[in-house]
Amino acid sequence: MFQRKFEWLVERQMGRQSPLPITASPWTLHLHTYRQPLFPNQPRDTCVIWVTALRDNKIGKFVKKSMLECTGREILEELLGHLQFDQDEVEKDEILNTSTCIPCMLPYSISQFLSRAKGDRPPVVPAGSKNFAFLGQFVEIPHGIVFTTEYSVLGAIQAVRKFVKPSLVVPPMYFGQYDPLTCISVARALAR
Ligand SMILES: Cc1cc2nc3c(=O)[nH]c(=O)nc-3n(C[C@H](O)[C@H](O)[C@H](O)COP(=O)(O)OP(=O)(O)OC[C@H]3O[C@@H](n4cnc5c(N)ncnc54)[C@H](O)[C@@H]3O)c2cc1C
Numbered sequence: 001m002f003q004r005k006f007e008w009l010v011e012r013q014m015g016r017q018s019p020l021p022i023t024a025s026p027w028t029l030h031l032h033t034y035r036q037p038l039f040p041n042q043p044r045d046t047c048v049i050w051v052t053a054l055r056d057n058k059i060g061k062f063v064k065k066s067m068l069e070c071t072g073r074e075i076l077e078e079l080l081g082h083l084q085f086d087q088d089e090v091e092k093d094e095i096l097n098t099s100t101c102i103p104c105m106l107p108y109s110i111s112q113f114l115s116r117a118k119g120d121r122p123p124v125v126p127a128g129s130k131n132f133a134f135l136g137q138f139v140e141i142p143h144g145i146v147f148t149t150e151y152s153v154l155g156a157i158q159a160v161r162k163f164v165k166p167s168l169v170v171p172p173m174y175f176g177q178y179d180p181l182t183c184i185s186v187a188r189a190l191a192r
Pocket residue numbers: 052106109135136137146147148149150152
């Protein structure tokens with residue numbers, strides 16, 4: 001039922017829209033939807049979505065608690081309120097009663113965005129290393145943008161190139177902000 005109501009709301013098939021920022025939400029919710037089924041063995045009559053929040057300490061608009069204090073059901077209730085799915089109590093209850101909402105805290109996830117000066121993070125291949133490298137989001141790749149799979153993958157390619165396959169070409173990091181076509185589509189999206 002959630003999928004049908006959502007598609008009616010956005011006038012698009014689920015999965016054909018980017019993450020939906022719910023700007024009126026005190027928790028700063030973002031709704032991420034995908035073309036269903038999301039998982040190979042997912043039953044056809046189910047729908048999997050996820051929602052992120054940046055301000056879990058604020059009091060919700062429809063559930064008068066901080067997100068941190070909420071059960072999964074209450075988090076879903078807040079989401080349904082913002083999507084105006086709470087106007088039909090029967091439908092709302094049916095979605096609430098047939099959904100599984102699993103809260104998940106990622107307390108350290110934004111640690112990746114801590115300011116980084118030269119020397120704070122090790123290079124992928126430390127000076128003098130003959131057989132080990134560092135991988136992941138906390139290595140230093142000059143000008144690299146963390147919190148992306150690209151960052152981890154490029155670091156891994158650099159390590160493999162150094163120790164396993166010197167002929168490997170390390171692809172350049174993508175910098176969308178310098179791509180005129182990307183900038184135009186971002187400006188268009190913002191103006192919508
Ligand atoms: C909510 C969210 C949304 C994101 N959205 C995007 C996005 O849209 N685009 C994008 O590019 N990136 C996105 N990212 C970031 C991206 O998912 C990560 O940057 C990427 O997965 C990091 O890959 P990794 O292999 O370095 O680390 P991970 O994927 O974290 O893999 C590390 C693995 O090591 C295992 N591990 C940890 N400790 C041990 C141990 N002691 N022994 C054995 N195993 C261990 C972990 O279980 C894990 O499987 C998102 C991240 C989050 C959390």
